[in-house]
Amino acid sequence: MTDVTPDRETLRALADEGNEPALDRLADLADARGDLDELNELLDEGSQRAGRLLTRRAVAAGDLRALQRLSDAGAEEADDELQRLLSPAPESDG
Numbered sequence: 213m214t215d216v217t218p219d220r221e222t223l224r225a226l227a228d229e230g231n232e233p234a235l236d237r238l239a240d241l242a243d244a245r246g247d248l249d250e251l252n253e254l255l256d257e258g259s260q261r262a263g264r265l266l267t268r269r270a271v272a273a274g275d276l277r278a279l280q281r282l283s284d285a286g287a288e289e290a291d292d293e294l295q296r297l298l299s300p301a302p303e304s305d306g
Contacts, residue, residue: 218237235236235262238250263282264287
């Protein structure tokens with residue numbers, strides 16, 4: 213079996229045609245480059261993977277505002293993480 217590594221332009225063309233795996237691959241490449249602008253653009257295009265990657269970055273940075281923006285944009289994981297981070301810590305029985 214041949215290992216195919218499509219270039220970014222090919223992935224972009226496929227994603228523009230509605231190919232979701234190509235959109236996911238673009239998100240992975242943008243994440244690897246640390247390109248938050250592209251990840252946000254991909255999220256705007258409906259990439260759930262971009263939403264997950266941005267959520268992971270926001271949680272690691274403790275950025276509640278970014279999590280709120282991601283949640284507002286429809287990233288369900290961001291909403292879950294935001295609720296988790298905003299919930300009071302359980303009281304311990306001392």
